[in-house]
Amino acid sequence: MTLNKAKILIVDDDIQMQRYISVVAEAEGYRFRLADDGESALQLLEQEVFDLVISDINMTGMTGVELLTFCQKNYADLAVIMVTGVDDRKTAIFTLEIGAYGYITKPFQPNELIINITNALRRRQLEMENRRHREELELRVAERTAELSRSREETILILSKAAEFRDNQTALHTNRMGSFCETLARLLELPDSLCNRLRAAAPLHDVGKIGISDNILLKPGRLTTEEFEIVKTHCKIGHRILADSTSDILQIGSVIAQTHHEKFDGSGYPYGLKGEEIPIAGRLAAVCDVFDALTSERVYKAPISISDALKIIHEDSGSHFDPAIVEIFLKHADQILEIKSHLSR
Template sequence: MPEMAKALEASSILVVDDNATNIQVIEATLKSAGYERITSVTKPLELTQHFVQSQYDLVLLDINMPLMDGFAVLSLMSQMLDRDRFPPVVMLTAQADEDSRIKALDNGASDYITKPFNRTELLKRVNIHLENWHFKRRLREENQTLEVKVQERTQALETAQLEMIYRLGRAAEYRDNETGNHVKRVSLFAQAIAEEYGMDKHFCDLIGIASPMHDVGKIGVSDTILLKPGKLTDDEYLVMKEHVTIGGEILSNGQSELLQLAAEIALTHHEKYNGKGYPHGLKGEAIPLSGRIVAIADVYDALTSTRPYKEAWPSEKAVGLIEREKGEHFDPQLVDAFLQVLPRIREISADYQD
């Protein structure tokens, strides 16, 4: 038996009419067509309980009833049932005037049949409305399933993107030195500073995810410069400085907010608050907030980590330098935020040692 035929036979139909004889005629007509799940109500005031306890696929509703007429029932249904649970309603009445018909349709009815009704017409209308109702229900279910699949796919893509970002950040670090945890520490430092500074959760999460790519441009710098154990010459330093523009170019034109922020960080995290940084000599708040935050996180971790050209500094010495550079290299308010979360930053350093 086709799926729709099964659905039609299993449909739950509610008949509301204060006249018991009318109820008997309607029930007999429906049962002759194979409909078995029929609930009949002669007292409309009892309908509240029915709508709470049951879900109906179709309602056959009389208009002229004492105490609560068909229009009042439609109003009750509108209050109790949301759109997805509001079934088609076919009004059954001896009133054939146009005003009643329009009023019924305006108040939520799907159709209008005058009494005495023709058996064939009634069954045809019932069949049409039930088919539409079940098609809509199936479409809703399919849309919900599709939405779940889209969400799952989106989550998988986001997870893949995050993994790609982290690995790309680590790729740059592995060329520079062996501090594989540097990008992780900078990420957590930047997030902690942003939180203390009062940024919203979305920004804090985003900067934590994007900051591991701050030095991705080092991929374009030669090993002789990256791994040089001593001080760089002026020419070598100029080449090293190019990693910020290389990183910005690698990450540029991204469609996602995440990649746009990552590009911003890569390009601006070596700018200085006093305007003496690079590559563009931006000053003060002309430097994007993300770049100002990562500047502190990156410098602190670089100072307290062993590199080919230096030994690790004690935390106190690194903090002292950052304090001295307040208003020069670093945003003063962000330095204050950094100092407030310093215990947390030291815990992160301990948890993610090289």
């Protein structure tokens, strides 16, 4: 919009003043419409797009201040100039404070009016450009933030896959762990931010297996007691790998790595934590990890049937698993199975 193509709404209950302003504005090439009071001004604003409102302060019915407030709230790109009598000086200053672009005291010279109109329109244009620029920046920041969090989650997933591959498991197991834990957390109505972090962090549960030697990890036969003791250290190793991170996802990852083999009755490892001493993230991961291991094929074993796996989860409620989580798990087993089939290819 060039400034002199601007469209002005002139609001005044004094018809002579209306005419005076409109003559000056028209002589400068501005388009204009007239309103005798606030109410008809609102109607015109609804029907047409204006760049500037020049409004009297003292009008019968809706006052100029009320009209200004309404415009501020509903028309972000609209500039408003107030026209005031000599006794309205205080009110005029007040209108500047609440967002008017200027005020003119009656009586005024045409020049004074033109200068005010030009200034108001220039300022409006600058503010509109600023706002557009700010919105563009905000959009770019939001895009970059989303990209960063995507790549952060991807990096975490790749790290977990690296650990899982060494253990003859599939990368899909890590993906499923994320989705299972997130789904259960949502069903338990845990906070949204925690649910999102669980999805990203649960794949890291076995990252500590990076620190277990291949001789043990890939041994085809049964492990000796000593060897199994070494395998168990993957919980503490995983915790050590992740614990120092300042990332909230890796922090939860370290908790899951440390506690996903704890059992509700205190018979798990590495610390023999009991009940709610085990963080909720670890209790969730325990159920999901066992269920997925039971129902997945590994080089050394065939999968067991879904119904047998659900039976085991049910039987181990309260001993291995948190009963509240098992209850939700079994009640919504259809959702878990849907993820399983979706993330099995």
